[in-house]
Amino acid sequence: MTKYKLEYIWLDGYTPVPNLRGKTQIKEFETFPTLEQLPLWGFDGSSTMQAEGRSSDCVLKPVAIYPDPARTNGALVMCEVMMPDGVTPHATNKRATILDDEGTWFGFEQEYFFYQDGRPLGFPENGFPGPQGPYYTGVGFKNVGDVAREIVEEHLDLCLAAGINHEGINAEVAKGQWEFQVFGKGSKRAADEIWMARYLLERLTEKYGIDIEYHCKPLGDTDWNGSGMHCNFSTKYMREVGGKEYFEALMAAFEKNLMDHIDVYGPDNDKRLTGKHETAPWNKFSYGVADRGASIRVPHSFVNNGYKGYLEDRRPNSQGDPYQIASQVLKTIAEVPTADSASAAA
Template identity: 25%
Template sequence: MAQILAPSAQWQMGISKRLTDATPLTTKMWGSLVLKQNKKGAVKSSVKFGVFAVKSDNSTINRLEQMLNLDVTPYTDKIIAEYIWIGGSGIDVRSKSRTISKPVEHPSELPKWNYDGSSTGQAPGEDSEVILYPQAIFKDPFRGGNNILVFIIADKLLRSEDKSFPSVDCRDSADCDRVYSLAQAQCVSRVNYWLYGRRFCLLPHRSLFSWGWIHQRRCHAILGSLRDNDEKVDDYAIPRGDWFEYVSSPHYLAEIVIYGGLVVASGFSDITIWLLFGFVVANLVFAAAETQRYGIEQEYTLLQTNVKWPLGWPAGGYPGPQGPYYCGVGADKSFGRDISDAHYKACLYAGINISGTNGEVMPGQVSFSSPSYFTS
């Protein structure tokens, strides 16, 4: 875990002298730092993590301000979208930043996103994912350029107000027992629809026909819900492919045994059964060749330079209970925001493929993430 030594909250709040070439905001947050701290920063190391002490001279402050005011528009088509929504209390504002590949003009052009509702008082820990639905966009007056603010409504709020709101929840179904997210539900339900529904409906056996029809109806309903939610398979589907996992799965082994038995029972003469048996085996081969998608998230903690204690914590003490800090907004909830924003813009300027950032559950803790990657 990388940690950065940053000025204490007390220093940031003081204003004892205006800097010559600073904006009012920078002067307010960093002015007293220059007067009270003149030690040069140094790179230190530890077995568990590295610590970088931020230099507190004028050059460092100016560089930070340059990064905050940097307009990355001439260097990249990517923009930063700040997703903003209301937390569990109904009055607390939350937000997180996401990289968008190009400027947009309408909320429908923006992807849906998610967050941990258990950290905002909007969902239980065992079912914490809440989906963010963009509703309106505005120009971002803080970051400038083509960057935008996105006003959001969350699916948990929609469901509590409108019982007809489409939702996907397959966790009680034997065929969707491994579905833990909307993305996986989409991938699995699509497989179920084609493999179970369509294939079993072709069989002349009434029991198998009924089973296939039930699967087809259920998975069709799931797909319909996903289409209503406008999710994109290519963006969100998470392949589950692993040869041993598929071959050793009782579900697929049972299919092979059933079809193998039907092939033998038909005297090896039923073309339909042969085709279906081959289709099952082909699916196993296809599963082995599938790729898996993964993403990387790096969390780090900002420290106060004078006491080597997390930013936003009282010196030698502990902060209040977790809850208001995750994706928190405001000087009493989001600590070191200037540093994380400067880092974000610096990455975009440098061409680094950063996908977003947000405040974490602990004061002074921030995370940034990379886009999804495929691996074979």
């Protein structure tokens, strides 16, 4: 029997953006444990904005498990928060109630800033560095500094070793700003892996004395880019059938549900979605082929393939909850009848 370090990870009750939490328990198993072998585990919800002191018990329910490459015999356990009965989802447990469909694929592009001493990594103590331009996909000390690439490469290795479907990294438009991409089949799987990648990044940067800033416009009303979490999505029908008529109906549904999307695409999005810096205004919907300033960017490949493939919603921001983002995308897609559904109704 081997003693395994099980890191139970969950989202707390802080608003408008929950924090990641984690605590470790030790359990013996003959081999790396399966999800079904992991027990429920209680925690003090009064310390995480999820209960009051007079009735503080909350319960963690394991929902996904990954190897923890940073620990010997370690496991990363993504959890949902449940009420004391262990069955009823807690009010802060968004994952338990979202729409999910393994046939719908999501690719999230998570942008963020490295922060140190209260400012983006590489910014001078007073004022700003040289203007944006050379930092995006940049190379060299003057563009990326002396530690950022070390962190993102180590984070990439940790994610891959944990089995997270990490698809790439790059330096972003502003100095000190970076991005990683994660792909998953199904809302829950894709969102679980984004949250786990965030956890690994935040834990990793502890040893560097650097924080991760997820605010979508941390530098305020300046000429510096904010941070998004663009959501690429496709359904089986979009990939295999599609068509211009279906696409136009889908865009009409996204326009109709504009505010439902904005409501869950991350707080303070009005500070980021201003119509500048390749963003669409938060209160207007638009789409366009290869248009980085549209709400939804339509790839050339989508049009050239007979309006089949994936689309990119550029409005979700870096603070957004991927569970809610993916679920809202699915809700809107579900409103649009397909040729298959029309045939079935007939």
